[in-house]
Amino acid sequence: MKKSYSFDIFNKFFEITVTNKDDSKLLKLRSDKSVYFIADLESKLYHEKNCCWLDMIPEESIQECGRYPEKKGFISCQDCKPFSGYYRILELDKQAKEYYLMKKQDSKAEIIGKALEKICQGFGFHGKAYGGVIDVTTALGEWYFMYNDKPIKLRHKNNRRGLGYHIQHPSFESPVDALIYIRNHEYDNIERAIKRIGTE
Numbered sequence: 001m002k003k004s005y006s007f008d009i010f011n012k013f014f015e016i017t018v019t020n021k022d023d024s025k026l027l028k029l030r031s032d033k034s035v036y037f038i039a040d041l042e043s044k045l046y047h048e049k050n051c052c053w054l055d056m057i058p059e060e061s062i063q064e065c066g067r068y069p070e071k072k073g074f075i076s077c078q079d080c081k082p083f084s085g086y087y088r089i090l091e092l093d094k095q096a097k098e099y100y101l102m103k104k105q106d107s108k109a110e111i112i113g114k115a116l117e118k119i120c121q122g123f124g125f126h127g128k129a130y131g132g133v134i135d136v137t138t139a140l141g142e143w144y145f146m147y148n149d150k151p152i153k154l155r156h157k158n159n160r161r162g163l164g165y166h167i168q169h170p171s172f173e174s175p176v177d178a179l180i181y182i183r184n185h186e187y188d189n190i191e192r193a194i195k196r197i198g199t200e
């Protein structure tokens with residue numbers, strides 16, 4: 001197989017004629033359907049199988065380079081612009097990992113939510129966790145806070161006063177601290193009510 005190429009470099013005209021034997025390594029690689037791209041070991045570029053640069057590369061320098069030549073350190077040729085999709089796969093892989101981490105974060109929040117509900121139960125309150133928020137209902141009032149926040153700001157609605165939610169100070173480092181605060185707050189109020197009503 002004979003091929004001719006002409007170049008115009010710095011106003012000088014070059015013509016190269018390349019002859020490939022029919023049993024050449026290049027021809028075999030080109031006709032092999034399992035070969036996606038052909039790489040040049042010298043330049044570290046990989047090419048489309050029909051790229052004309054391949055005809056000018058010494059036979060010992062060309063080789064098959066797999067489905068994703070970038071994995072083996074080859075760079076896409078600027079002329080034939082082969083596209084293996086490798087970087088697209090890396091990007092998708094990154095997105096998949098981010099999604100996985102997000103889901104893991106979600107399930108972690110869910111586990112914490114369930115644990116906090118159990119603590120509420122132990123204190124004799126009703127606790128309901130959803131989407132990072134826990135609602136705590138006691139005989140005296142309603143509370144809620146975002147249990148992933150740091151610090152945690154507690155919000156409290158007192159049934160007796162009939163006011164809306166207000167931020168209850170101080171803030172807390174952990175959701176368990178916040179629940180203990182609610183417990184102490186409610187127990188104190190109950191104790192005070194017992195004393196007050198007991199003497200009436």
Ligand SMILES: [Zn+2]
Pocket residue numbers: 046047048051052053077078079080081
């Ligand atoms: Zn090329």
